Amino acid sequence: MTIITPKPISGFPEWLPEEKILELRLLDIIRSNFERYGFSPIETSAVERTEVLTAKGGNDREIYAINRLVAVDDEEGRNLALHFDLTVPLARYVAQNFSKIAFPFRRYQIQKVWRGERPQSGRYREFYQCDIDVIGDGEVSLFTDAEIPSVIYSIFRQMEIGPFVIRINNRKILQGYLRHLGIPDERHSETLKLIDKMEKIGIQRVFAELANTGIQEDIGKKLIDFVDQQASNDETLKKLQSINTNETFRQGIDELATVVKHIRALGVPEDYFQIFIGIARGLDYYTGTIYETVLKNHPGIGSICSGGRYDDLASYFIERRLPGVGISIGLTRLFSRLLQAKILSVGSATPAPVLIALLETDRITEYLSITTILREAGVNTEMFFEDKKLGNQLKYADKKGIPLVVIAGSEEFSQNSVKIKNLKTGQEKLVPKKDIVSGIELELNDLRSKNLYT
């Protein structure tokens, strides 16, 4: 038989169990916070009709179509493709289920998406997105714009990934200011894309490229000075409010001031959010508040969570104005960067902190009963079933990162006891069999308090 030697497919990341456990912990934190804030789960199928995915245009090159490997006559099966984000599927889902949904529709969605990126770019072709959106039927209160940073703050604080800041801006401020500078509306999009690049390519290059697009030097300088300001939130607001421009600009500032006020009321500390005029979120899609999130000590990672307010979610699928506010965490990318930057490090390769060793095969029912007692008490427990020497069993526990091994032979059983061996400290304790649950919990609490096990 010919062996097919498996190798990774670039762009399709996979993790070892100890990494997957850590990724699951992050996914659990995200989900529980989404739920804490009253967002409802939905899951759309990985597959959409191609016409749905291409309705808006612009992403066609990234789309993976699916086709039966063996051609079959299947009318409905043709023209299907994998979704490349969760926003188009949300729009389609909301249009499709419009009458069954209560609005405002607060939904979360945590799913894989697929993009035909060039693998050389270091981007993933399959990755998790974790999205929340609040969709209104006709309108969505501006208070919602303040709640989004509060969810995000709550998530990243719980992840313990170091100091971060949620940057907040409002597209109307940028749009109003560009008009104020006399830059015509049809050139706003390309101008804002340059502004977005400032942190990456530097002020000088943005200045040069603005000139290339035909923007006069003094206008370019004014624009860069405007977006490059960084001060306390109150100072920035005050400065913005002093600029006399136009109605769009003023509306943007009023909205931003309201959002900032209510972010504070939701208890987000001042250190964790910042008015940042320099974020533009290239997409024309956004029309009001916009967000980005960066790790203070690792700015190179870029934004780890972005989003904003839009006027109309599903205009391609339903004749009804459905404005919304949303944000997305690209979890796979974030997770891999957190590992690379050693902001997170992997622990155990199993969810079980306890291994029951098998010393005397003819006493298997006694070992099984201990195993069952622990499991029924809610302790994740593995029982070793193979006929191996204790030394090999301890090595196995060590390789998997299991900190506690329950050891019992004739001697321990004759005393109605078991031995708990702590592989992190090397200590052993004899515990009455009836106290096995509390004995294990004591050891685990001790390990956790010393940060030797999570």
Added chain:
Amino acid sequence: MTIITPKPISGFPEWLPEEKILELRLLDIIRSNFERYGFSPIETSAVERTEVLTAKGGNDREIYAINRLVAVDDEEGRNLALHFDLTVPLARYVAQNFSKIAFPFRRYQIQKVWRGERPQSGRYREFYQCDIDVIGDGEVSLFTDAEIPSVIYSIFRQMEIGPFVIRINNRKILQGYLRHLGIPDERHSETLKLIDKMEKIGIQRVFAELANTGIQEDIGKKLIDFVDQQASNDETLKKLQSINTNETFRQGIDELATVVKHIRALGVPEDYFQIFIGIARGLDYYTGTIYETVLKNHPGIGSICSGGRYDDLASYFIERRLPGVGISIGLTRLFSRLLQAKILSVGSATPAPVLIALLETDRITEYLSITTILREAGVNTEMFFEDKKLGNQLKYADKKGIPLVVIAGSEEFSQNSVKIKNLKTGQEKLVPKKDIVSGIELELNDLRSKNLYT
């Protein structure tokens, strides 16, 4: 603009939020039990190289290949396809990461898979599989075969889906008996496939079809009598042990007896598992213990969880014998059948049991502070942000299945209190603002104890 009116794609199921919440509850039960038994999570990419998926052959017609919608020169991106199960990906993963894994490798995997089934068949083209396997390097103890039913028992008991029974058999018993009847080995596979169909098509048709394959009438009758026996586990074992046939048969019975003994030691009640000689699990893949699970009151749903022991997991990908035992729950199919049969019924459309009503917009910061207090106490809470009359807010809560609404206006605030309105009972309670958390928890516990909220 042309509107694309969205419609479902047959074979790709989607759920409303209230259904998705219920599906997530089942997925959580499965995952937590897998972890309770010390299985480690892995997740393989949805995409495999086509040569990996077709290595074994037999499933080619079901495979969905993926191709870029817009043709690009991408050597590595060609010949990729979506996985159709989690067993082939596990085999590939184990071969690829062989040196990094501790054996026995106990892994769980909960993921979507895709199959190009004919949608007319009522089968899903996208569905969740929830798999556990224990893979050994060279061998896996027979004790493992007893542990698998214990996990399954624990899962379905917690799901509260009524009485069920895990059927257990051993392929060696069937193989030995077929040999004993003089049926040559090369015809065992087709014969066992017929045996597997007995519950579906009835004894008479199996009898006729056995004859069609050239099996003599008296032999066919003996075989059917043999597989059709149902008695207590001890009676069946005793009867089997009294049959004098061949070594394979005897080995199967010894294994089965050992497995039954240890299932009991793991605390699975006798009502929940049954030796059932009539299950054969068509696949040649299985070589020892085999499992199926049926709902006693809904036999028409068929097996909700099946698996068994195999001699070699990954022979196509690595030159190393890797035997294993595993089982798979087809969760999407199970979930939809449980809904159809009204064994489960949906509840709330949101994970939040509490809505904070917005009565006086200028007191928004007070409402926000109540919301934050509840969230920080771990209560999933939604705050209503839109400018709507209280009646509309209560209707919204009712439509989403939110049982508790916190109502506070000038009157309540002047007394430093809030009103908790219970929409299930219609009752209202005035509670001091400082006691909001315990007030909500009291109401929730009361609702839960009366089964009015889950």
